[in-house]
Amino acid sequence: MTVFTYAVQTSQDQGRTWTTGRIGAAGPDWIREGADTLDPAHVASDVLDKEYREHLEGDGAEPVPLLQVLVWDQPVAQGAPTATSSTGTDSQWQATGDLIEEIAADIRHFEVEWETEKKRHEAAAASTQTAIANAKARLARVVNSAARMQMPQVSIAHRAGRSREWVRQITS
Structure with a gap:
């Protein structure tokens, strides 16, 4: 089974500079229900949703930064990522709406x-x-x-x- 490595990056200046935050790994326990294999796009989307939600539920002192998640299909984060997911292109409005509905x-x-x-x-x-x-x-x-x-x-x-x-x- 392939293990994916992901890195979460944030930007406070509209994407001009990116700061790498958390780096983690996704293994077999990340396989979505009904799926046969681990999909790097799903890993990227799931990590982005989790990170975005954590920023939304913060203290509100700072605006939610731009977020992007990079996923590699190897144990280290190097080279071109296999999948990416970022706010502005993925489901942050859905995540925000879901959080509003939950609350x-x-x-x-x-x-x-x-x-x-x-x-x-x-x-x-x-x-x-x-x-x-x-x-x-x-x-x-x-x-x-x-x-x-x-x-x-x-x-x-x-x-x-x-x-x-x-x-x-x-x-x-």
Whole structure:
């Protein structure tokens, strides 16, 4: 199996000068699904897309440079490349559009998840408020019964964890 070597170059001055950045190798694990062999053009395109995406997702402090990927069908980067791929001639608009769609889909997913969680918490809060209201009404009924049985207000207040004033208001 042929191993391809690739080099990523960048230019900040519209291609007048190029700086070689990362150099790597592509082996059998780079074969695209459904393909029988490793294609140098696919290696160049895949590396370019990955590099372009990394620059797009950067901090935005600098504009995305021009990128080009050179691929050789030998273990060293020398001589004429077998394949090349560069921004302006390949699929950077597709990569940018794909990234925009991915981010927008993530946002939509998180918004739906947030709305679902919000509704669940609101339902739980409403259920808790209903439970509190029911418990307060039940406590008031029992306090009224205790007062009618001549249980001392101090004892009722102490057991209820409330003030004697509260007991007076409930029983009046």
